Amino acid sequence: MKIIPHKKSNYSCFYNLSTRWKDNDVYGHVNNVVYYEYFDTAVNMWLIENNLLDFKNGEIVGFIVKSGCDFISPISHPSNLCVGISASSIGTSSVTYRAAVFKINDETASAQGFFxxxxxxxxxxxxxxxxxxxxxKLQRIHQP
Structure with a gap:
């Protein structure tokens, strides 16, 4: 199955992150599980910036029930990254976030996924x- 890499235009907002020494695996590239951390970090940054995440006293909390990622091209440490996010589906009690990791100067995703x-x-x-x-607030980043 051929994966068509997303472009930055597929996303509503962006967060810059840097790889860490520990992100690389023995093969010399960022390990697959780390991409989920990048997705989670970007979405949580958006939630915090929009006053939607209260770790201690919030009435509701989000539990991840499903996730997936397509790996398109490898990234290695050290690299500066840009993580794009959008809300692809908003339900009664759920939201599916779409996310992609871009090398800072690239327009095409190195990895893309959802949760x-x-x-x-x-x-x-x-x-x-x-x-x-x-x-x-979710409607502002909604891109079906």
């Missing part, structure tokens, strides 16, 4: 509708 958060009530641990304030 789905189901928002749950922190105390009851049951799915909870996404509040309207949260939904309004």
């Amino acid at each position: 789905t958060h189901v928002y749950v009530n922190r105390v009851k641990q049951k799915a909870s509708p996404i509040p309207q304030k949260f939904r309004d």
Whole structure:
């Protein structure tokens, strides 16, 4: 199956990150699991910047229930990266984020993927509708 790399235009907002020494594996490139960390970091940065993530007192929290990644071209440490994110699907209690990792000066993704958060009530641990304030901010990065 041929994977068509995403372009930066497929994403709504971006976060710059740098690889770390520990990101490389024995093959000399960033290990596959690290890309999920990059995705998670970018989405959490967006949530924090938009006052949607309260680690200690928030009524709802997002649990990842599904994720995937296509690896297109290797990245090695040291590298400066740009991680693009958007919300591809917004449901009653869930949102699927699309994310891609770009080398800082590249327009095509080195890796691209997604993950789905189901928002749950922190105390009851049951799915909870996404509040309207949260939904309004998600709409700003929505790209189906």
